[in-house]
Amino acid sequence: MISFDHVTKRYGERLALDDVSWRMDEGECVVALGHSAAGKTTLLRLITHEAQPTSGTVTVGTFKSGRLSRGHRALLRRTLGVIYEDFRLLGDRSVFENVALAVRIAGRFSDAEVIPNVLRALEEVGLHGKQTALPSELSFGEKQRCAIARAIVNRPAVILADEPTGALEPRSAHEVLELLKRIHREGAALLLGTTRPDVAEALGGRRITLEEGRLTDSAPPSPSPSPYAPPVALPPAWAPPAAPPGGA
C-alpha cells in the first residue's frame, strides 16, 4: 500500500531522510517514533507528495513519486485522511462546514450526500452537538476530534496522523488515541508520527524508529500486522457505523 525504496530527502544542505526503505500494508497500524527533526514529518509529507524524494521512490497505492501532475497529487491526497498537530481547521466556518469541506473536495456537493456523511463522522468523534460551533469555540481536544472527523469522513484507506496529541493535555490525548485505535479497528490503516514513546505504546501496532533521518528500528510487516487490523480493500476501506438520526 505504501512503500519507501531507498528514499533520501534533503532540504538544501540538511539531510532529512537518509536511504530509508520500509513498507506498510493495508489495514496496518504503524507508529513512526523519533525525536524532533528526526524525519517523521518529512516521511508523511513524502506520502502526501507535498515533498518529493531527492532519490529513491515512494509508492502510495498506484501513485509513484516523481513527476506527478497537480491533478494527480490532488487525487492521491483525496484517498488519504491526514491529521495535523495544529489541526488546520478553517476558522471562518463551523465544525460541520469544516468536515463537509472534505466531502465536497471529494466531489460530492448535494446535501443528500454531504449531510449524512458529516453527521456520521461527527457522531463517531463525539462532536454531534457541536456542529454549529466555530473552531475558536472549541477546546484543543475538540479541535483535534473535529480534524479527525474531517480525516475519516470520506472513509480513506489510510489515515496519516502527524503528532496528533502534541497540542493536547493528557486526558484529551488519551481520548484522541482511543478514537484513533477504534478507527483502526474498524479497518483503516493508520500511520502515526510521534516523539512520545508512551503514545506509541498506547496505540500499539508496528513501530519504526527514526533518528536523524535514518531508520534504526523497523520490523518487517507481519502477515497479520496488528490484532486490530484486518486486511481491507482500498477505498471505501472500512464500513461506517450506523448513521445517526436527524439532519444538519
Add this chain to the structure above:
Amino acid sequence: MQLYFFREAWRSFRAHRGLASTAIFSMTAALALAGVFLLLSFNARQALRDIGDRREMVLYLKDEVSDADVQTLTEKIRQLYGTPTFVSRAAAWEEFSQQVGDPDLLKSVDTNPLPASLHVKLKPELLNFAAMESTAKQVVQFPEVEDVRYGAAYVQRLDALNAGAQRAAVAAGILVALALVFVLYNTLRLTVLARRPQVETMTKLGASDRFIATPFMIEAVLETLLSAILALGLVYALQQAVVTRLTGVLFLPWEWALAFVGAALLLAWVASAFALGRILRSFGA
C-alpha cells in the same frame, strides 16, 4: 455550477469587503474610461455615417445628349451604382441664380453655361474613396458623360478620419483590457494571499485547482459585473450632462451596452482563470 461555489464566493466577498471595494472602484474607473471611448466612437461613427450618407457623385452631361440618351444612362446608373437624380440645364441655372441672388450680376451672362447633370446617391458599399475613384473612372467612359466630380480629397479625409476613430477605439479597448487584467490579477493575488492558510489546507486535503479557484473566479466575475454596470451608469450620466449642451450626442444602443458588459465578463473570467492558475502554482505543492 454548484451552489457551494457561489456561497464560497459570497463568503470571500464579505470577508474581504475592503479589497473587493477597491477592486470594484478600480475596475469601474477603467471600464468607465472604456465606456467613454466607446461612446465617443459610437457618436463619431454615427456622425461620419450621417456625413457619409450625404456623399454623392455628380455626372456632368454633354450638351448634345438627347432626352432618350439621358433616360438610358439614368437606368444604367441606377442598376450599377445607385440612385440618380436628373438636373436639367434650366434647373441648374435656377439653382445657381438663387445661390448668386444678385439679378444684375446674372444679366451679364447671355446664355446658360451650365450643363445638365445626374446627381448619384451611391450604394452603401461604394461610399469609400477607393470604390468612388473606381466608379468615377468607369462612368467617365460613358459617351454621354462630360465630367465626373465627387470631392475626392474630401472623401479621402473622411475615410482617414473614420479609420483613425476605429483605430483609437481598438487601442482604447486594448489598454482598458490590460488595465482590467492588471487590476483583477492583483486583486485576486491579494485575496488568495489573504486566504493562504485556507487555500493551503484545501490543497493538503486534496482539493483540485479548479475547486479552489472557482469561488475566486465567481467573485471576480461578480465584481466585474457590478463594475461594468456602475461604469455604464457613469457614462450615461456623462452623456446626459453633455446632451444638454451639445444636442445629437446619443447614449450607446442596448446591443452595444450588452456587448460591453459581456466583453468585460468574458475578460474577467479568462483573466482570473489565468491569474489563479499562476497564483496557485506559485503556492507549490
